[in-house]
Amino acid sequence: MPPAAGIRSTKRSSMPPAAVPDDLIDEILLRFPPEKPELLVRAALVCKCWFRLISDPRFRRRFRELHRAAPMLGFFCTERGRWTSRFVPTSSVPLPHAIRGNWRAVDARHGRVLISTSRSSGNDLVVWDPVTGEQHRLPKLPEHMYPPQYLLGFYWTAAVLCAAVEGGCDHFDCHRSPFLVVFVCTGPTEAFAYVYSSETGEWSGPASAQLRSARVHLNVPSALVGNALHFMSGKWGRTKKILKYVLGTQEISLIHLPHKPYNRRELMTMADGSLGFATVDGSKLCLWSMVSGTNASWAQSHTIDLKTIGTLPGSLTIVCCMDGMAAILMGINDQEFFVVNLKSRQIRKIPKGRFAYPVVPFMSFYTPALGAASTSEGPREGSSSA
Numbered sequence: 001m002p003p004a005a006g007i008r009s010t011k012r013s014s015m016p017p018a019a020v021p022d023d024l025i026d027e028i029l030l031r032f033p034p035e036k037p038e039l040l041v042r043a044a045l046v047c048k049c050w051f052r053l054i055s056d057p058r059f060r061r062r063f064r065e066l067h068r069a070a071p072m073l074g075f076f077c078t079e080r081g082r083w084t085s086r087f088v089p090t091s092s093v094p095l096p097h098a099i100r101g102n103w104r105a106v107d108a109r110h111g112r113v114l115i116s117t118s119r120s121s122g123n124d125l126v127v128w129d130p131v132t133g134e135q136h137r138l139p140k141l142p143e144h145m146y147p148p149q150y151l152l153g154f155y156w157t158a159a160v161l162c163a164a165v166e167g168g169c170d171h172f173d174c175h176r177s178p179f180l181v182v183f184v185c186t187g188p189t190e191a192f193a194y195v196y197s198s199e200t201g202e203w204s205g206p207a208s209a210q211l212r213s214a215r216v217h218l219n220v221p222s223a224l225v226g227n228a229l230h231f232m233s234g235k236w237g238r239t240k241k242i243l244k245y246v247l248g249t250q251e252i253s254l255i256h257l258p259h260k261p262y263n264r265r266e267l268m269t270m271a272d273g274s275l276g277f278a279t280v281d282g283s284k285l286c287l288w289s290m291v292s293g294t295n296a297s298w299a300q301s302h303t304i305d306l307k308t309i310g311t312l313p314g315s316l317t318i319v320c321c322m323d324g325m326a327a328i329l330m331g332i333n334d335q336e337f338f339v340v341n342l343k344s345r346q347i348r349k350i351p352k353g354r355f356a357y358p359v360v361p362f363m364s365f366y367t368p369a370l371g372a373a374s375t376s377e378g379p380r381e382g383s384s385s386a
Contacts, residue, residue, distance in 0.1 A: 026053050030063055035071035037366040038092045064365050072322055072339075076105035076113065076360040085115070085360075087130065088350060090339055093366050095130050105360040107159045107221050110174055113362060114160040114181060127160055127179060127198070131366060138181060138196050141203055155215045156185040159222040159229050163199065166227045166248060182229055182245060186214045191252050193245050207250035214243055214254060219358035221320060223267035225275045230255070230267055242267065242275075258288065258298045268321040276301070278321035283307045285318070285327060285340065304340075310347035312338060319359045328359055 029050070032039045044054040053059055064070075074089040085105040087095060103126075107114040111131070117124045128135040163178035181196040183203075191214045194205035213234065220232040233243040233254065242255040255275075257265065262279040268287075270276040276289040287302040306312050306329075313331035316338075321327045329338045337350040337359075 022049065022053065025050065026059065029054060030059070030066055033071075034063070034067045034365060035091060037071075037073075060365075067365075069323065069325060070111075070363045070365050072326055072361050072363045073366060074362055075320070075328065076108070076362060077337075078104065078358060087362070088337075090348065090350070105358075106157065106218065108360050108362050109160055109224065110162040110179070111364045112160050112179060113360070114158055116158075125158060125181060125183075125196075127181065129176075130362065131364065134176075136179075136198060139201070139203070141183065141194060154185045154187055155217070156183065157216045157218050157220075157222070157231055158183045159224070159231075161224055161229070163197065165224070180247070182247070184216055184231060184243065184245060186211070186216050186233070186243070188212070191216075191243060193250065193252055195247070205250075207245075207252060209252035211243075211252065211254055214241070216243055220266065221358070221360050223269050223275060225269055225273065230275060232265070232267060255290075256296045264317050266318050266321045266327075269323045270301070271323070271325075278318050278327055280306075280316050280318045280329065283312075283314075283316075285329075287321075287342075302342075304342070304345070306340070309340070309345040312347065320361055322361050322363060326361075328361070 029040065029043060032043070040054055044051050071091070073091050073093050073095065074087055076085045076087055078085050084102055089095065103115045103117050105113055106116050106125070111129060113128050113130055115126050115128055117126070124140070125138045126135050127138065159182045161180055161182070162174045163180050164174070165180070178197070178199045180198070183194045183196070185192050189210060189212050190208060191211045192206040192208045194203050194207075196203050215235065216231045216233055223230045227248050228244055228246045231243045231245075233241040240257050240259070242257065244253050244255055245251070257277070260279075262281065265277045265279045268276050268278055270287075270289045272289075274289050274292065276287060279286050279288070283306050285304040285306055286300055287304075288298050289301045291297040291299050306316070312329070313336070315332040316329045317332055319328040319330050319337065325342055327340045327342060329340060330336065331338075339348045339350065340346075341348075
């Protein structure tokens, strides 16, 4: 029966809404926050169309290019009272391969983690992808390469990085490309550096320099600036120098830190690409950067009053700082960890556990791998790709 005159029908149209174009869906999905990769996993399970969009390698490439800076998925830390490390997630991303035994994280960069199973010599190193579980065991450093005076007792550290660090790679998706491992050891009057290449499968070196009191620390991750690696150097707790190793020229040198009464400083790569360090002074997080064109001139670039951004313990120390994006702090008394986002000024408390030094942050993009995208299998929940 038709509606009476003057009365509008309230019956809704049976026509379905217009379909959203794939290009528009693609642009929306690209803007999902990389620090919440679980959102992409959920979106891929909505329908086959979204599944195909997200699983396309071109989508993953564009996602990385748009966001550029890889998010921190978590960090590796030493369990209190033990020498081994464990993974502490700072996102809801499942990393089932991150569960290992009798190992210690030394460094992490470009989607890879360098781990050691030897407490003293550093002669059992493995490069590992905690997302896929792939690993590459390095050959032992030949004994003839070790300086005789350091065979019994020396200080060492190491770093992993993409082999194309000097050009040709934007590091958005290079975790399966060739890599380098730089191994540094120091004694009372001399420092040595060795480089392993995954392309040749061999160690090269050593490069050496006469440097006094250049002791490096396994407990402090390195910082990569340009084609140079930087390691904290000096007595533990009173580090006043940085050991610099240039990959191209194999030059080893020392950089002096500003004379300030800081208990602990953590190296970092600043947002502008310069070398910097972070420290805690009272209730303030202080960021320092090296002045361009100088060898040892520093300037305090940023200061964040931690009291104004959240509730934190009265006594804090810096644990690590990630490329000017985030810092991990620890309460000195209760030894609880806090992640501070330096951009949003938000604080995230990590559930209390048996965590202690050192802390190695793991930063990587994490998007669904979904290898069935080109078939009719449909989405597989839990698939992933760094």
